[in-house]
Amino acid sequence: MAAEGSRVVKSKSYYISRTVLYTFLVILAVITLFPIIYVVLGSFKENKELVAGGINILPKKFIIDNFVQAWNKANFAQYTLNSMIISTSVMGLMLIISTMAGYVFARRNFFLKEFLYGVMIIFMFINVGSISLRPLFELSVKLGINSSLFPVIIIAAGTGQATYIFLVRGYMSSVPKELDEAATIDGCTFFQIYYKIMLPVLKPVMASIALLSFRGAWNEYILPLVFTMTNEKLRPLTVGVVSLRNAGDGAAAWNVMFAGSTIAIVPILIVYILASKHFMGGLTAGAVKG
Amino acid sequence: MLNKKRTKSKGSNLVTWLMLSPAIFLLVVVSIYPFLWVFQYIMYDYNGFSKYFVGFDNIKRVFSDTLFWQSVIHTFEYAFLKLIFVMPLSLVTAVILSRKLRGSSLFRGIFFLPTIISSAVYCLIFYFIFAAYNGVLNSMLHTVGFIDKPIDWLGAPSTAMMAVVIVAIWGGFGNYMILFSSGLTSISEDVYESSKIDGANGVQTFFKITLPLLGPVLKVVLMLAITTALKDYQSIMVLTGGGPNNRTQVMFSYIYNLCFGNGTSELQIGYGAVLSVVAAIIVGIVTLIYLKISKKLDDIN
Numbered sequence: 001m002a003a004e005g006s007r008v009v010k011s012k013s014y015y016i017s018r019t020v021l022y023t024f025l026v027i028l029a030v031i032t033l034f035p036i037i038y039v040v041l042g043s044f045k046e047n048k049e050l051v052a053g054g055i056n057i058l059p060k061k062f063i064i065d066n067f068v069q070a071w072n073k074a075n076f077a078q079y080t081l082n083s084m085i086i087s088t089s090v091m092g093l094m095l096i097i098s099t100m101a102g103y104v105f106a107r108r109n110f111f112l113k114e115f116l117y118g119v120m121i122i123f124m125f126i127n128v129g130s131i132s133l134r135p136l137f138e139l140s141v142k143l144g145i146n147s148s149l150f151p152v153i154i155i156a157a158g159t160g161q162a163t164y165i166f167l168v169r170g171y172m173s174s175v176p177k178e179l180d181e182a183a184t185i186d187g188c189t190f191f192q193i194y195y196k197i198m199l200p201v202l203k204p205v206m207a208s209i210a211l212l213s214f215r216g217a218w219n220e221y222i223l224p225l226v227f228t229m230t231n232e233k234l235r236p237l238t239v240g241v242v243s244l245r246n247a248g249d250g251a252a253a254w255n256v257m258f259a260g261s262t263i264a265i266v267p268i269l270i271v272y273i274l275a276s277k278h279f280m281g282g283l284t285a286g287a288v289k290g
Numbered sequence: 291m292l293n294k295k296r297t298k299s300k301g302s303n304l305v306t307w308l309m310l311s312p313a314i315f316l317l318v319v320v321s322i323y324p325f326l327w328v329f330q331y332i333m334y335d336y337n338g339f340s341k342y343f344v345g346f347d348n349i350k351r352v353f354s355d356t357l358f359w360q361s362v363i364h365t366f367e368y369a370f371l372k373l374i375f376v377m378p379l380s381l382v383t384a385v386i387l388s389r390k391l392r393g394s395s396l397f398r399g400i401f402f403l404p405t406i407i408s409s410a411v412y413c414l415i416f417y418f419i420f421a422a423y424n425g426v427l428n429s430m431l432h433t434v435g436f437i438d439k440p441i442d443w444l445g446a447p448s449t450a451m452m453a454v455v456i457v458a459i460w461g462g463f464g465n466y467m468i469l470f471s472s473g474l475t476s477i478s479e480d481v482y483e484s485s486k487i488d489g490a491n492g493v494q495t496f497f498k499i500t501l502p503l504l505g506p507v508l509k510v511v512l513m514l515a516i517t518t519a520l521k522d523y524q525s526i527m528v529l530t531g532g533g534p535n536n537r538t539q540v541m542f543s544y545i546y547n548l549c550f551g552n553g554t555s556e557l558q559i560g561y562g563a564v565l566s567v568v569a570a571i572i573v574g575i576v577t578l579i580y581l582k583i584s585k586k587l588d589d590i591n
Contacts (some may be wrong), residue, residue, distance in 0.1 A: 017492065021386055025393075028383065029400045032460070036403065038426060039415045053424030055433055093312075101313035108306050116314070123321040127521060127573070128566040130546040132324035134559060139323075158320025161313055190302050191309070219408030221524055226550055238410040242528055245414065257414065264411045272406045276399050279406065280468050 036265065043067070043262040047255035066259035074256050076263055078233060079240035082149060083218055083264075086236055089153045090217035091210050094164050097157070098209055099202055102168025103194050107180065120162045133226045140227070149234055152227050156217045164209045171205040172198070207278045211271065215279070218268050237264035328567065334560040341560070348564040357536060358544060358565060362572065364451070365540040368526075369519035371455040376462050377515065381508075383463075384470035385500055398471065402464040409461055413528035416457045420444050444530050447537040454529055454538050461525065462518075466511060473507030474500070509584050516580060520573050541569045 038057060042050060043066050045059040070076040104110075105117060133155070140151040175198070183193045199206075221238045228234040235243065241260035244253055272279060332348060334341040352358065383401065387394045404412060419427050420443035428440045443453040477500065485495050501508075523542035526532060531552070532539035547555075548562035 018391075021391065025383075025386065025391075025397050029397060032400055032403060032464070035412060035415045035419060035460070036407070038419065042418075051424055053421075053426070053429050055426060055429045057426075097312045097316070100309040104306050104309050110303060110306050116310075119322075120317060123317065123325070125517075125574075125577070126325065126570060128325060128328050128570050129521065129542045130523075131328055131549045131559070131562050131566040132321075134549050134562075135324045135327035136320070154316070155320050158316035161316055165313060190305050194309070215406055219406075219410070221408060221410035222527070222546070229550075238408045242410050242414055245417070254418070258418070261411050261415055265407055268406055269403075272403070276402070280398070280402060 036269075039258055039261050040265070043255070043258040045255065045258070050254040050258065066255040067263070070256045070259040070263065074244065074253075074260065075232065075235075075240060076237070076260055079235055079237045079260075080263060082234060083236040083238075085149055086153055086156065086220070086224070087214045087217040089149075090156045090160070091214045093153070093157045094160060094209055094213040095206055097161055098164035098168050099199065099206065100194065101161075101165045102172060103198055103202075105165065105169045106172030107177075108190075120165065124162045130222060130226070133223060137226060146227065147231060147234070152220070152224050152234075153217075155223055156220055157213075159223075160213055160216050164213065167205055167209060168202065171202060175201055207275070211275055211278050214271070215268060328563045331560045331563040332567070336559040337557045338559060344560070348561045351561060352564060352568060357539070358541075360536060361532075361539040361541050361544040364536075364538060365520055365542075367451065368455060368458070368522070368538075368540055369516065371451070372458045372462065372519050373512075373515055375455070376459045376466060377512065379459070380463050380466035381470050381504075384467045384474055385496060387467075387471060388474040398468070401467050404461050404463070405465045405468075409525045410528050412461055413457060413525045416453075416460075417444065417529060420453055445534050447534050450530055450534055450537045454526055457525060457529060458519070458522065462515075466515060469511045469514075470504070470507065473504050473511070476507075477503045513577065513580055513584075517573060517577060520576060541565070541572070545569060 041057055041059060044062045044064065045066075046061060046063055047066075049056075049060055105113070136151065136155055137146070140146040145151055179197060179201070180193055183197050188196065218236075219238065220236070221242070224234070224236050225239045225242075228239055232243075237260065241257055241264055244257050244260060331341070333343060333345055335344045335348075336342075387398055391397075419425055422428065422440045422442040422445060425440075425443070427443065428437065431437045432440070441449060443449050481499055481503065482495065485499050490498065521542060523540050523546065526538050526540055526543050527546065530538045532543045532547070545562050545565050548558045548565065551557050
């Protein structure tokens with residue numbers, strides 16, 4: 001009798017706690033999604049509706065004119081191209097550089113190895129902030145490459161590489177050394193082992209590096225801002241859309257800024273929806289092993 | 291035989307360094323060179339074109355620069371407010387999601403979403419949401435009847451910091467939730483089973499089992515969170531630019547304005563170099579103190 005009573009109570013409290021938990025999660029999800037939905041739907045609104053404000057999330061009248069305007073008049077075609085160039089270049093560089101360096105660190109003993117590794121770790125933590133962009137900017141002016149995207153790509157790659165090298169080194173330590181030995185007996189050189197054997201083995205970690213470095217470069221803001229202050233043609237989406245607000249005609253251009261924000265979000269959103277497991281997996285692997 | 295071996299190792303040594311060379315190149319150019327450059331200008335007044343030797347003037351100025359020390363206080367205020375909300379929230383959410391509820395992975399995917407968007411872009415979106423006259427937040431609060439007249443969230447000194455922190459929580463929450471989640475997966479199911487048999491409820495389990503077992507992960511994540519929050523200035527630059535009246539000015543946004551300008555005053559790169567070093571030292575000291583404290587706590591346990 002007593003046992004039965006306690007079971008009833010338990011199942012009742014079970015339902016209450018479930019309801020509380022789900023309510024909590026749903027509220028949190030709504031708050032998380034709201035700004036994104038608001039801006040995506042808002043980019044289909046007419047400018048006068050945006051400027052008037054109000055609590056309508058759905059546009060009264062669906063128009064795509066904002067995107068046309070952003071794409072043609074506000075240079076967003078150029079900005080999107082720049083974002084694509086920066087992100088894919090950084091991603092490509094990171095895949096090559098971090099797998100090579102991580103492989104060497106994991107498999108070779110050489111003079112100054114731990115020193116070099118230590119310096120990389122130290123510079124992950126020592127951070128003098130934005131001022132480090134100043135000498136790099138002046139250097140790129142001296143070299144005459146400041147009117148290209150090259151310096152932005154190099155710097156984005158350089159600031160991110162340590163994390164990815166650690167990721168690869170950590171992953172390599174779980175790859176049995178017998179694999180290398182067997183390949184050596186078969187006549188493979190050190191580089192051939194990397195190229196023919198390790199790269200396929202490293203595929204999962206490379207997927208994470210590709211996503212994380214693409215995201216990092218796509219979302220970069222201060223770096224391209226500094227390098228494109230006087231050269232509007234080189235701006236990526238992030239800088240382009242924010243500078244539109246600072247251009248002065250702020251209120252007038254809300255529709256273009258909404259469309260621009262949507263253009264900046266949607267590509268990375270699609271990548272995320274297709275590969276969210278790799279995103280989260282890579283992030284946690286980097287945090288635990290790095 | 292010996293000779294052959296030696297030449298082979300020489301050749302593969304060359305390969306080793308060749309394969310490392312791009313990484314070393316990036317390390318030298320992007321990390322080491324700017325670091326050394328900064329020290330070169332500590333004793334100069336430099337506006338980007340011409341430099342003058344000023345000796346210790348830059349360093350003396352640090353002590354009398356109330357705006358800078360204000361921005362240091364704001365940095366800590368921002369970091370503290372952000373962490374005190376985002377850490378418990380992400381931890382509790384991670385724990386809830388680890389209980390294999392239906393739809394856990396969907397929720398996890400949603401909560402992680404902000405971390406894939408550029409903070410510059412989501413800050414711009416919040417700039418729209420917080421807008422005083424046509425922002426959707428004021429409209430909502432007005433409709434519900436919480437406010438009579440619009441609040442200038444980002445433009446009023448009394449609310450600007452709060453608004454900036456809200457955005458920081460929104461943007462950082464998913465990241466820490468995922469880190470905690472991965473820490474939680476390493477806690478064995480058996481531990482929970484046995485605590486259930488012992489009659490512990492959810493809250494008891496959380497404080498007596500989950501939290502202590504999560505300790506090491508918690509420590510790493512907290513340190514990551516502290517340093518990130520202290521160094522964060524990108525979102526503030528987009529949301530308020532340090533305003534209104536320097537209310538949300540943090541160390542690194544203040545330094546950014548000195549080195550790259552805010553359009554009103556001349557660049558002061560030499561002084562910015564000194565402050566950059568000071569800021570790096572401040573972050574370093576906080577990190578060391580944190581490590582000391584967390585080690586002490588370990589010893590007690």
